Amino acid sequence: MSITVEQLTHVYNSGLAYETKALDEVSFSVESGEFVAIIGHTGSGKSTLIQHLNGILKPTSGTIRIGETEITDKKTKMVDVRKRVGLVFQYPEYQLFEETVQEDVAFGPKNLGLEKDEIDARVRRSLSLVGLDYEQFAQRSPFELSGGQKRRVAIAGVIAMEPELLILDEPTAGLDPGSHLEVLDMVTSIRERTGCTVILVSHNMNDVAQMADRIFIMDSGRIVRSGPPREVFKERDYLKSIGLGLPQAAEVAAVLEEAGMPAAGVLVSSQELVTYLTAQLGGAATQGEAER
Amino acid sequence: MIRIENLVYTYRHGEDTDVIPALCGVSLSVEKGSFTSVIGRNGSGKSTLAKSINALVLPTEGRVFVEGFDTQDESALWEVRQRVGMVFQNPDNQLVSAVVEDDVAFGPENLGVDPDEIRKRIRFALDSVDMYEHRKMAPHLLSGGQKQRIAIAGVIAMRPDVIIFDEPTAMLDPGGRQEVLDIMHSLNEEGITVVLITHFMEETVKSDRIIIMDNGRIALEGTPVEVFSHPAEIEALGLKLPFAVEVAAGLRRNGIDVPEDILDTEELTQYILQRAARSEPAAVH
Incomplete structure (x- = not known):
């Protein structure tokens, strides 16, 4: 589902002494099926922006169109918007409340007034999408699961609404490295299997560089840069000036380049860095290629 | 400094339901002035271990000693708590006042420390985290990293010998994480014993020792070089290099x-x- 945002401004505490412009004339569009990541330091406006996309926050001015629906139009029913836009908050497992995993995931679809068979099918589908075995987990209490599993149940609850646009606000915060990877793989697989548009808010430059089609960089309530990862991460000094860094592989390559080694371009993964360094240092992999 | 002997802790859910072991026989000691990192997957027992050190959690079996004081000895509770400070994940849950310096003064005031001494401690604590110039500000106007530094200053003002950091950077952006990491190391250089619980492997590489927890037990321990030379085990424990x-x-x-x-x-x-x-x-x- 496509998104078109024009001149979106949001002012908190309007008219008071501590009035703050959290969003300042933000305009952008996202194509249907695209994977967009939003980065920016704390307080740059990321969370305020995504909360506008399913109508939790109302803009001070500006318009937002999700698919064919202009959600900033007063006549638009928010229920219809929220059916199509799934928002996964930070630490979503704090919102688990039912006695079983099955009931928790079914809560949303039930409220849509769906038939029991359809609800059941959706619960099975969502749990499979988040990588939890239905037979093993459906009747367990969500509270006795591990941190990573709880989070996946919470995300399944959002997926069960079958959103066309899935927004995740730092879905891996507080997870161990293994669960971190599992949740990211899960996001990739949900997108592949459902074709939904994904917006991911993250502080992890490595993740966004490897996953996103495009990155929006926010600073002081504006989108100051947008483009494919290998483009936006070219501007090392600028990113540093707004409190952001490069993916680790790109940072190492940039430091080496400054010290006189040949430019590597923007590297996004440890594998790419290993390949580049092997070539520079004359390791086995390069020799093989040179012979060819 | 800290000595833990065969520590067992079980959480009880309800009266006769399952007993869930969080720690099953952990023994370790932490040397004065050292920097120890504790890592392990979610639910491996890291936080329970941390909370047992300052008597927020008392052993089901085994013993925990802080400078010789047994955490189970009620009369020694203050001795333990004064020596061991804790910093948690979310800075917003740890700040209580509307002005930075009041927040830092909160702990010592409750101890009944003399006002002149409190002023000195505020100065020292805020200098330690490099936030003295922000002393008159409202905490909610600060960045995540700055708020966490104020929370740390609040702990420093209590003059602890040990500070336990329980995922202090989990909610921060990369800039804030670096700030807090730098502060932890500078406090350690000044002689404070640091125990850091984290999911960020990069934060542990400058530790004296790393302890990896799994299923309520110590699965692997050693210097960073020793621990990270076991890539297969690291991955099997839900972690990464x-x-x-x-x-x-x-x-x-x-x-x-x-x-x-x-x-x-x-x-x-x-x-x-x-x-x-x-x-x-x-x-x-």
């Missing part, structure tokens, strides 16, 4: 003999540059 260690391993597979003691990107780039300089004549030919 620090970035530089992973790259070094990749290079070794390609026949480049990177030394085993490279742990962070700074050491890695230094090594690469030295090696590139050495092999320059060969590259020309």
Whole structure:
């Protein structure tokens, strides 16, 4: 589902002494099926922006169109918007409340007034999408699961609404490295299997560089840069000036380049860095290629 | 400084339901002035272990001693709590006042410390986290990293010997994480014993010792070089190698003999540059 945002401004505490412009004339569009990541330091406006996309926050001015629906139009029913836009908050497992995993995931679809068979099918589908075995987990209490599993149940609850646009606000915060990877793989697989548009808010430059089609960089309530990862991460000094860094592989390559080694371009993964360094240092992999 | 002997802790859900063991027989000691990192997957017992050190959690079995004081000895509770400070994940849950310096004064005021001494402690604590110039500000106007530094100052004002940091950077952006990491190391250099619980492997590479918890037990422990030289175990424990260690391993597979003691990107780039300089004549030919 496509998104078109024009001149979106949001002012908190309007008219008071501590009035703050959290969003300042933000305009952008996202194509249907695209994977967009939003980065920016704390307080740059990321969370305020995504909360506008399913109508939790109302803009001070500006318009937002999700698919064919202009959600900033007063006549638009928010229920219809929220059916199509799934928002996964930070630490979503704090919102688990039912006695079983099955009931928790079914809560949303039930409220849509769906038939029991359809609800059941959706619960099975969502749990499979988040990588939890239905037979093993459906009747367990969500509270006795591990941190990573709880989070996946919470995300399944959002997926069960079958959103066309899935927004995740730092879905891996507080997870161990293994669960971190599992949740990211899960996001990739949900997108592949459902074709939904994904917006991911993250502080992890490595993740966004490897996953996103495009990155929006926010600073002081504006989108100051947008483009494919290998483009936006070219501007090392600028990113540093707004409190952001490069993916680790790109940072190492940039430091080496400054010290006189040949430019590597923007590297996004440890594998790419290993390949580049092997070539520079004359390791086995390069020799093989040179012979060819 | 801290001695833990065969510590067992079980959470009880309801009256006769299952008993869930969080710690099943942990023994370890932490030396005065050391920097110890505790890592492990979610639910492995890290936080329970941390909370047992300052008596927020009392042993089901076993003993925990802080400078010789038993945490189970109620009359020693203050001795323990005064020596062991804790910093948690979310700074917003740890700040209580509307002005930074009041927040830092909160702990010592409750101890009944003399006002002159409190003023000195505020100065010292805020200097330690490099936030003295922000002393008149409202905490909610600060960045995440700054708020966490104020929370740390509040702990420092209590003059603890040990500070336990329970995932202090989990909710911060990269800039804030670096700020807090730098502060933890500078406090350690000043003599404070640091125990850091984290999910960020990069934060542990400058520790004296790393303890890996799994299923309520210590699964692996040693210096960072020792611990991270077991990649298969690390992965099986739900963790991963620090970035530089992973790259070094990749290079070794390609026949480049990177030394085993490279742990962070700074050491890695230094090594690469030295090696590139050495092999320059060969590259020309």
